[in-house]
Amino acid sequence: MAEDKRDYYDVLGVDKSVGDEELKKAYRKAAKKYHPDLHPGDAEAEKNFKEVNEAYEVLSDKEKRARYDQFGHAGVDPNFGAGGGGFGGGFTGDFSDLGDIFSSFFGGGFGGGRRSNPNAPRRGNDAAASVNLSFEEAAKGCSKTVKVTKIDNCKDCGGTGCEKGTSSKTCPVCHGSGQVSATQRTPFGVMQTQKVCDNCHGSGKIIDKPCHTCAGKGRIRHTVEQNIDIPAGIDDGQIISVRGGGDAGANGGPAGDLRINVNVRPHPIFTRDGFDVFCEIPITFAQATSGAEITVPTLDGKVKFTIHEGTQPGDEFKLKGKGIQRLNYSGKGDQYVKINVEVPRDLSKAQKEKLKEFDLATGESNYKKRKGFMDKVKDFFNE
Numbered sequence: 001m002a003e004d005k006r007d008y009y010d011v012l013g014v015d016k017s018v019g020d021e022e023l024k025k026a027y028r029k030a031a032k033k034y035h036p037d038l039h040p041g042d043a044e045a046e047k048n049f050k051e052v053n054e055a056y057e058v059l060s061d062k063e064k065r066a067r068y069d070q071f072g073h074a075g076v077d078p079n080f081g082a083g084g085g086g087f088g089g090g091f092t093g094d095f096s097d098l099g100d101i102f103s104s105f106f107g108g109g110f111g112g113g114r115r116s117n118p119n120a121p122r123r124g125n126d127a128a129a130s131v132n133l134s135f136e137e138a139a140k141g142c143s144k145t146v147k148v149t150k151i152d153n154c155k156d157c158g159g160t161g162c163e164k165g166t167s168s169k170t171c172p173v174c175h176g177s178g179q180v181s182a183t184q185r186t187p188f189g190v191m192q193t194q195k196v197c198d199n200c201h202g203s204g205k206i207i208d209k210p211c212h213t214c215a216g217k218g219r220i221r222h223t224v225e226q227n228i229d230i231p232a233g234i235d236d237g238q239i240i241s242v243r244g245g246g247d248a249g250a251n252g253g254p255a256g257d258l259r260i261n262v263n264v265r266p267h268p269i270f271t272r273d274g275f276d277v278f279c280e281i282p283i284t285f286a287q288a289t290s291g292a293e294i295t296v297p298t299l300d301g302k303v304k305f306t307i308h309e310g311t312q313p314g315d316e317f318k319l320k321g322k323g324i325q326r327l328n329y330s331g332k333g334d335q336y337v338k339i340n341v342e343v344p345r346d347l348s349k350a351q352k353e354k355l356k357e358f359d360l361a362t363g364e365s366n367y368k369k370r371k372g373f374m375d376k377v378k379d380f381f382n383e
Contacts, residue, residue, distance in 0.1 A: 005051075005073050006051065008054075008055035008058055008059055008068065009055075009059070011030070011051055011052060011054075011055040012026045012027055012030055012052065012055050012056065012059070013026055013030070014026045016069065018059075020060070023056070023059055023060060024060070027052065027055075027056040027060075030048075030052040031049065031052050031053065031056075034046075034048040034049040034052060035049060036049060036185070058076050064076050117177070117178075117204075118176075118177070118178030118202055118203050118204040119176065119178075119203075119204050119205070119251050120251060121249060121250070121251045121252045121253035121254075122249055122250040122251060122253040123249050123253050123254050123255075123256060124151065124246055124247035124248050124249040124250070124253065124254070124255045124256035125151070125246060125247045125256045126246045126247070126256040126257045126258070126259055127148055127149070127150040127245065127246035127247055127256060127257075127258045127259070128258075128259050128260075128261070129146045129147065129148045129226075129258060129259075129260050129261070130146070130260065130261040130262075130263060131144050131146050131228065131230070131240075131260055131261075131262060131263065132263045132264075132265065133230065133234070133262060133263065133264050133265065134264075134265055134267075135264060135265065135266070135267035135270060135272075136267075136299065137230065138230070138233075138234050138235065138236070138262070138264045139232065139233065139272075139277075139299055139324045139325065140232050140299070140325065141229070141230050141231050141232030141233070141234075141325070142230045143227060143228070143229055143230065144227070144228050144230055145225050145226065145227050145228070146225070146226055146228055146260060147223055147224070147225055147226075148223065148224055148225075148226050148245070148258060149221065149222070149223045150221070150222075150224070150245075150246055150247050150248075150258070151219050151220065151221050151247040151248055152219065152220060152222065152247075152248045153218060153219055153248045154211055154213050154214035154217070154218055154219060154220050155213075156211055156212075156213040156214070157211035157213065157214060157218060159218045159219065159248070160211070160218055161207050161210060161211055161214060161216040161217055161218035162207050162209060162210065162211060162216075163209040163210065163211050163212065164211075166208065166209045168205040168206060168207045168208075169205065169206050169208070170204070170205060170206075171197060171199055171200035171203070171204055171205055171206050172199075172206075173197055173198075173199040173200070174197035174199065174200060174204060176204040176205065177197075177204055178196065178197055178200065178202040178203060178204040179194045179195065179196060179197055179202070180194070180195060180196075180197045180198075181193070181194060182194070182195055219248060219250075226242075226245065226258070228240065228242065228260060230262075231327060231328065232324075232325035232327070233275060233324050233325045233326055233327035233328075234262050234264075234327060235262070235264065235272070235327075236262060236263060236264035237261070237262065237263075238262050239259050239260065239261060239262070240259075240260040240262060241257050241258070241259055241260075242257060242258040242259075242260065243257050244256075244257065244258075245257060245258025246258050246259075269297055270299070272323075272324060274333060275323050275324040275325070275326050275327075275332065275333030276323045276324070276333040276334050276335070276336060277298075277299065277322065277323045277324060277333065277334075277335040277336070278335070278336050278337075278338070279296075279297065279335070279336075279337055279338070280337075280338045280339075280340050281294065281296065281337055281338070281339060281340065282340045282341075282342040283307060283311070283339060283340070283341060283342065284341075284342060284344070285341060285342070285343065285344065287307055287311075288307070288310070288311045288312070288313075288339070288341045289309060289310070290309050291306065291307055291308050291309035291310075291311070292306070292307050293305070293306050293307070294306075294307055296319065296335075296337055298319060298322045298335055299322070299323075299324070299335075300322060303319065303322070305317070305319070305337070307339070311339055311341070312339075312341070313339065313340060313341040314338065314339065314340075315338075315339045316336055316337065316338045316339070317336075317337050317339075318334050318335070318336055318337075319334060319335040319336075319337065320334050321334065322334060322335035323335050
């Protein structure tokens with residue numbers, strides 16, 4: 001009788017405001033808890049399992065849930081109303097959830113799942129390494145040797161896993177598929193599922209005499225040195241990918257790639273932003289005032305540059321094409337040079353007197369920034 005049934009929300013351990021995702025999670029948890037395959041011969045567990053499925057079948061359907069919320073179990077009874085349309089006793093809910101549940105028990109999908117060939121070619125995994133470069137090496141490119149730990153086919157057995165002069169044979173249990181069928185009795189009838197073959201552990205083959213070097217695995221992990229061409233313009237934190245430089249593939253599949261993380265050491269003079277180079281050059285007060293020819297370091301060597309008279313601290317000029325080679329493109333970035341006018345320290349008394357004389361002789365007219373600032377100060381204080 002409907003009156004004897006437990007409240008569906010209580011069966012799943014949720015409240016009436018539960019959303020679809022939380023309802024599904026609660027259902028899967030309860031279904032796994034009471035699944036008959038975990039409790040063989042337990043009639044109570046089988047009863048609870050049917051109850052869980054019945055509750056979810058109703059609450060996961062918006063129309064049935066609405067009728068249940070309004071009329072209780074009577075609202076989903078097969079004889080409810082003129083149109084019927086009630087529960088009907090069979091599970092008609094989301095079978096994808098049951099497929100997930102069965103796969104967690106049997107390793108296969110609902111009704112058997114899809115088989116995969118254990119001897120099909122498979123691509124190897126990617127390997128990783130890192131390389132440390134100087135600023136100049138990254139800017140101009142170079143060749144480096146890196147140590148790479150990766151998996152290769154065993155040289156002694158050629159990747160077969162068998163001792164020389166022997167070969168593997170097809171597993172007599174799974175006939176090379178790596179999987180075997182299993183039948184399970186469920187409340188919905190007899191279900192056929194797939195699981196990994198215990199005899200060959202999913203490989204589909206049996207090795208009677210395994211290779212002594214790789215212990216029958218056909219592959220070994222080792223560290224090798226590999227020469228790498230570093231392209232000009234590479235930057236710190238970028239990745240260089242070497243196709244086929246990773247782990248060997250299985251069953252004739254292609255090797256993975258080698259991914260090299262680039263670390264570039266700081267430079268004592270230069271910094272970079274993209275393909276542009278920046279540096280800061282200190283000049284004297286006299287050079288800034290009168291102008292001078294200075295030597296500017298670049299990645300291509302020293303160049304001469306003329307500082308115009310009246311150069312101010314923070315002024316910047318550009319050396320076109322003196323930056324870094326554009327990665328995988330022609331042309332270079334530029335170099336930007338920032339001027340820093342250095343104020344002299346520890347002057348003698350005589351030097352200080354001469355500077356004072358110079359300052360008095362120069363007058364306010366030659367200090368436009370200072371004059372403008374003082375005018376603003378006067379306006380601010382209404383002097």
